[in-house]
Amino acid sequence: MIRALRTTLALPLFLLLSACGGSRERADLVFVNSAEIETPDPAKATDQVSMRISESLFEGLCRNTGGKAEPAVAERWEVSEDKKRYVFHLRKDAVWSNGDPVTAHDFVWSWQRALDPKTASDYAPQLYPLVNAKAFNEGKVTDPSQIGVKALDDRTLECVLENPIPYWIDLCAFLTLSPVHRPTVEKHGDSWIKARNIIGNGPYVMGEWLIDDKIRLIKSHNYWDRDNVKMRTVEVLPISEANTALNYFLTGQADLLMDKGMVPLSLVPKLKKEDYFHTGPFLGTWFIRMNTKKPHFQDPRVRLAFAYAVDRKRIVEKITQLGEQTAFSLTPPGTGQNYQPPPGPEYNPEKARALMAEAGYPGGRGFPRVEYLHLPLPIERNIAVELQSMWQQTLGVTVNLDKKEQKIWLSAMRELSYDMCRSSWVGDYNDPNTFLEMFTIGNGNNRTGWESPAYDGFIAAAAAEGDTAKRHEIFSNAEKLLISEQAPIIPVYHYVGVQFRRANLKGVKANLIDNHPFRAMYWDPAPAR
Incomplete structure (x- = not known):
């Protein structure tokens, strides 16, 4: 080549x-x-x-x-x-x-x-x-x-x-x-x-x-x-x-890089000082999808236990290191006309273990070995290793890491042939709907198998509501259901854009x-x- x-x-x-x-x-x-x-x-x-x-x-x-x-x-x-x-x-x-x-x-x-x-x-x-x-x-x-x-x-x-x-x-x-x-x-x-x-x-x-x-x-x-x-x-x-x-x-063979995962982690402190390195916030969230069609992830208590076991601060400070904001919601705060999403599960090992026990897996006993799907980028590998450690230490479960090229990763999400996988979403427009609508029933970007008529009702009601305050309240109810009650996804951090130019x-x-x-x-x- x-x-x-x-x-x-x-x-x-x-x-x-x-x-x-x-x-x-x-x-x-x-x-x-x-x-x-x-x-x-x-x-x-x-x-x-x-x-x-x-x-x-x-x-x-x-x-x-x-x-x-x-x-x-x-x-x-x-x-x-x-x-x-x-x-x-x-x-x-x-x-x-x-x-x-x-x-x-x-x-x-x-x-x-x-x-x-x-x-x-x-x-x-x-x-x-x-x-x-x-x-x-x-x-x-x-x-x-x-x-x-x-x-x-x-x-x-x-x-x-x-x-x-x-x-x-x-x-x-x-x-x-x-x-x-x-x-x-x-x-x-x-x-x-x-x-x-x-x-x-x-x-x-x-x-x-x-x-x-x-x-x-x-x-x-x-x-x-x-x-x-x-x-x-x-x-x-x-x-x-x-x-x-x-x-x-650096050798002049390329003029521009713009992908978040293209920053060599060991060089982040040095690169941040270079005049060709630029960052800026945007409407994007890195999160984890859970396949709710898998028997072991059908219970919301299990999914919430995995969410409470994630130390987001540890990930942004130890791995990503670009000033990302920890995410407890899918929608970045301030999206649209200053929408403020409800806070979701924070790092709470005790609550995570209690939920796992309540679901019938005390100390992780009886829970099957599962896989976490990620992309072949250094930052994704490092995050995967941290998540694997967190879930093992807090929940007592074994998570194998599965690395796949982008096309296979996308196909696996579409076909629901995964247990958990890394994911991300960048807003297509500046409104909460661009983040929340995709988890409605039948939406091609849902890719979790999760279905909730109540959630769909919230999204439909928000679409018909002309009053901004009332519309935001409806979105907040929807996001609470998605993140804090059912948890088919686990938000981890809100993106910071990167450009080498x-x-x-x-x-x-x-x-x-x-x-x-x-x-x-x-x-x-x-x-x-």
């Missing part, structure tokens, strides 16, 4: 690099992604490493810049007085990378595709605010024309919502709501995402995709805002080993949803050509 052959000597930022015995022009921006992407399909991408690529190839009615939604394919829109009807007007110069116009019909078909149960989109619930969208996704409504989205003409899209929600425009900037090119999908089937086939409407096209080696993005000359896209080429390297990734950056690389700033599009990045001063 090319990565293994590259020199480790310090290099200038803009030069020609040797690759496999030949030479190729260095990309304007070389970015290290912490894993190989799962898919660039906007309807199916769920992890951050995949979404970074997909949002470079596709664009919705709105787009995110600096974490804020702004007009994109839609140049303007009107909202009805009751806040339930939106009419979007698409810009004339929005076209696909092959020159076809992007139309309102493209959005209707793409949204129906994302909601179609056959597509199996984990993010289909992002479209649930639309009338009948949830019912269609669940098979209760079979006519897609009954979904609250309609093309009034080629350049006018109407959206009708079940309830007025404060974040619909933010959702219109979310990847899942991006259109896909229908003729390409229908012609190539599952192979439509290959580099030689894929047609997008975003700022970049896929020039090359060599799995586990690199992805090369090339600026699209058909993109409506192409004059403001400064990086002509972006090369994305999937490197999961933190020391290797840092070496690429060159001093003259601009357009990369910490923001609440940790979104950093390549199209917004540029060099200042620009390199000589």
Whole structure:
């Protein structure tokens, strides 16, 4: 592979690099992604490493810049007085990378595709605010024309919502709501995402995709805002080993790293002093999922016992070391209009042991050996070892550690073929709903097997409530049920964003949803050509 052959000597930022015995022009921006992407399909991408690529190839009615939604394919829109009807007007110069116009019909078909149960989109619930969208996704409504989205003409899209929600425009900037090119999908089937086939409407096209080696993005000359896209080429390297990734950056072979797990733990104190190292808070939480379909995790008392046995302070001070805030809720405090979540279980070994005994496992006796699934990153390994020790010392249970690559880890969560696993969530928009809705029944991002009609009732009531204070109270009741009473998940800490970047690389700033599009990045001063 090319990565293994590259020199480790310090290099200038803009030069020609040797690759496999030949030479190729260095990309304007070389970015290290912490894993190989799962898919660039906007309807199916769920992890951050995949979404970074997909949002470079596709664009919705709105787009995110600096974490804020702004007009994109839609140049303007009107909202009805009751806040339930939106009419979007698409810009004339929005076209696909092959020159076809992007139309309102493209959005209707793409949204129906994302909601179609056959597509199996984990993010289909992002479209649930639309009338009948949830019912269609669940098979209760079979006519897609009954979904609250309609093309009034080629350049006018109407959206009708079940309830007025404060974040619909933010959702219109979310990847899942991006259109896909229908003729390409229908012609190539599952192979439509290959580099030689894929047609997008975003700022970049896929020039090359060599799995586990690199992805090369090339600026699209058909993109409506192409004059403001400064990086002509972006090369994305999937490197999961933190020391290797840092070496690429320090030797000039990469310009930007943005994944939390890519910080070599032994170097954290030193790296924090470097001017290329940047951190900033955002709406993200690291937590543990528990498979409630497993017989040994069906009792909430057992799940709560595991939660009370976790010393979060020990993890953030001993392992992560970046100033993360310990998490006793899934939703970070202050999300949205200053939502304050109820506190969940804190570290309490005595209560943990009492709950375990009450559930029939005093001192851990009789409890089966279980596995904890984690990713192959140093920080994840160290956290796993600490958790293993905490659960052994406090509960008397044996937890084996199971390390899997990202694709297998994602698959295991979807298929519920795990006992416990590390997980994380970054807010898709600045509202408590983005954290709490995913644990409703049937949500593709639930991945715990946990089902609670009472919880679903809270989430539905919050969606219908227009008063902010009352809405927050409903969310608080839901989160109390989720974290403190049923505990299918264990929040551990709220994220701090990390970037290793060159001093003259601009357009990369910490923001609440940790979104950093390549199209917004540029060099200042620009390199000589």
